[in-house]
Structures are given as structure tokens and as C-alpha cells.
Amino acid sequence: MGRIYLDHAATTPVDPRVLEAMQPFFSEKFGNASSLHSEGTEAAEALEKSRETVAGALGAKPDEVVFTSGGSESDNLAIKGFAYANRKKGNRIVTSAIEHPAVLNTCRYLEKNGFRVTYVPVGRNGIVDLNALEKAVTEETILVSIMHANNEIGTIQPLGKISEIAKRRGVALHTDAVQTFGKIETDADKLGADLLSLSGHKIYGPKGVGALFVRKGTVLEPLIHGGEHEKGLRAGTENVAGIAGLAEATRICAKEMNGEAARETRLRDRLLKGILETPGSWLNGHRTKRLPNNANFSFRHVEGESLVLYLDMKGIAASTGSACSSLKLEPSHVLRAIGLTPEEAHGSLRLTLGRATTAKDIETVLEIIPGEVEKLRKISPMAGMSALEKKRLEKQPHGHGRHGKACD
């Protein structure tokens, strides 16, 4: 039996059409886009054509697109770049509690460097608390950064309303659209975004390439200094093959988006219905305001890592928000932010569909998952445990404590 890959939020395979579009730029059309000769011109043309394609998908102008090494760099350039360039206007940044680490850790870094960051909470459904956001945006706020859709629970944020709040105060808006670009509409004007991050490998393009949309008039400080590439915003000889791949992936997504989103939504809904028949299971995140391909469940008394390993042995690639290792004790910050207890968050399973996912795959998965959950429940002492015993254990230092770290 072939493998069933349901981890498209982590990464996707490169589409054969994308690979073909990249191929010429390794050995044949290898020029440096900064060179004056024909080889250089050829590379520069490919670069600019790619820029037009990506800009087109954002409803932007080509000179508003900066190519980067991926989503993480785009987030870093947007937030640090904006913060450093606009420091005189204020030192406050507002973001949400459920951002990707590329945003959260960038904000934490800025906190160590004189900026003040507010992490706005989200409701049980994963939607940003707009009242809290409104209050958090003050005179000193220079930037609001709220992701378009969450990578774990797939919740899509009401960016229109969020940008209204930011605009009312004359504050710039950055959005991490890494999970939405190519999957649902990401028109920068409609979203009201001044900065928007995207990444190639989530949309059947190559890894290590992405882009940042920078609205005309938005000033950034570069993070990588060097030559005058990307209008001085990002030095380094352009990754022409990667960028051509990103552009081709963008073109295909734009062309197939509506049909594919509808198809994945149908499969996803079938998956939800089937899985939620399992006793002691529930869906994390908003039921409808979520990415077409995202499903995120919790199973009571089951730990996520062991479930992922059990599914892997059955040929299913899935993911969990549980991180039980001595490096990172906390289960997913996203699941904690939507109000799950640590124990509930440890039992999470994320399944993210993609172009290759078939109706038959979903039926197979529905046949396998309840059985694997049941197996783990049979091994688990949690189901039969008295509340008193649980309380006693919760007060115990954990084995991790030997490494000098404590649990919350």
C-alpha cells in the first residue's frame, strides 16, 4: 500500500511543472541577474517575469515584491525591518498569541532590543479578539502583525476588520500569509496589508524561496547588507531557479485555486465527519473559517507523538502539536491559546490535505485512525485514573525536571 501524506501544512512536493520551469536556470541559463552580458540579461528577465507573476497573485505591482529565502526571512524582514526603520514613530508592536515562531520569536527578539510587544489573545475558535486588538493598538504602536491563517488549526483571521483597526490609528499591517497564499485569495488591497509574507514550499514550489510584499511607501531597514539586489532590501545574488519555481507554483495555484479549494474542502469535511464519530474527540479551531485543507483534532487520553508514530507505521504521514521532549515541554502555544488544557493539547493530531489527496485516501484514513487511537487508549492509564490521583501527579515534578526545567 502506498503512503498517504497528510502533512501539506508542513511542506508539499514540488509540482513536476514547477521543476520543469526551474530546470533551465541551473546549467543552461545560469547567468547572474546583475551582469551586463546576455547571460545576465536572460536571468534578469526571468527574475522580473517571476516578480510580475507573484505580484499579480497579490494584486500588487511588481516593484512591491521582494524575493527572500522563504517565509521565515519574509517575516523577519517585515517585522524587524519595519521596526528598525520606523523606530522614531514609536516602539510598540501588536501581534497575536498564535503566530508562527517566525513571527513570535522575531517579536521576542525585538522585546530584548527596546520594543514593546502586545500578544493579543484569541477566542476558543482561534479568531483574534478584536476588542482586545482595538485596545492594544495605541499612540505608540507602529506595526500590527496578524497571520492570515494559522498553520496548526487553520483558522482564517478577519483581516479586513483587523486592517480597519490598524488604519484608524495609522498603523501599518503585516500578515503572514504563508499558509493562505495560493490556497485562498490573498489580494493585498482586499486584506488591507502593507506587508505580506509568503513561501514557496507550501504551494508545491521549492524550499528556501519566498517573497515579501512591501506596499509602496512602506519603509524597511534591510537585514542582509551587501549589493543592491532587490532594491537594496535584500542583498545576495538572486536564486533565479528557485524564484522561477516560486512563480510557476504561483501561476498554477492561481489557475487551479477555486476548483482545488472546493475539492479539498469536500474531502476535509468528510474527514471531520468521520473522525468526530470517535468518542472523546473534537475539532480544534473554527469549523468553517478555516483553510480548505486543514483538520486538527484532539483525542482524550492519547498523546500526540505516539499517535503520529502509530499512524506512520500504518503509512499515514500526520503531525501533532504535542512536543514532549526535554527541549520543549510545552504543548503547542496555539492549542493552549484557544483554551485547551496542557493534557488536551498533548492529544492533538493535524491532518492537512493536498492536491494528491483522494477520496479513497480519506476513507482509508478513516478506517485506520479510530483503531490506532483505541490501541493507544488501551495502553494509556489516563482513562481509568481518578481525579484525585491526577491531581497528585499534576503536583509532581516531572522526569524533565532532572534537566533543570519545570512544567507550567
Added chain:
Amino acid sequence: MAVNYTKKVMEHLANPRNVGEIPGADGVGTVGNPVCGDVMSIYIKVGGGRITDIKFKTYGCGAAIATSSIITELAKGKTIEEAVKISVNDVAGELGGLPPVKMHCSNLAADALHAAIKDYQERRK
């Protein structure tokens, strides 16, 4: 985060030995913390100073399940004196090593066994 487990770990995870509870056990040890995502219970039956039967229940990561399974195999048939000496390193060694971030899971298994033995000894007092 991807974790590289040995074949032996995966084998014990796929087919854990001695799963369950022992009604009327002579000693029970439960360690771990649900907040951290791992709890282990070990049940022992003792006869003539030896562990005649042992079972476990574990809620936790792959390594936690595999280490509990292997420790029940290591302890079965051993005298109490021998079983007390089973250490973290014995568990990890038997599994062909554990990734460094997962070493404490063997701690947990050894702790659970030792807690069960302690419970047995206290009940005899």
C-alpha cells in the same frame, strides 16, 4: 521535530509487551505528569522475592511507551534486589540507544519501576 528512534524502539512501540493492569498487584508505581504529556503506571506481582508478573500502562511519547515495555521485560523474573538496580542506562542500552532529548523517558520508566517496588516494600512493613 523529527526524532530518530532505533528499530528496537519502534518494534516495542508497535508491539508493546506486558500492557495492562494487575488486579490485586503487590506493588503499583505511577509517575510522570499529565501536564507534561506523560504518565506511567507499573504493576508488579511478587513471589519468593522475585517479580513473577509485571504490567504497565503508559500515556506519553513513543519513547515513553517503548521504555515502559522494555523495562517490564528487564524486570520480569528478577529478584527485588536485582530489579532495584535496573537503571536509566540499562533501559536505553537495551533499546539500542535513545535520542538525547528522549533520555528522560527512560528515567520515567526506571522511576515507575522503583516506585512500584517501593510500594511493595511499604505494604509489607
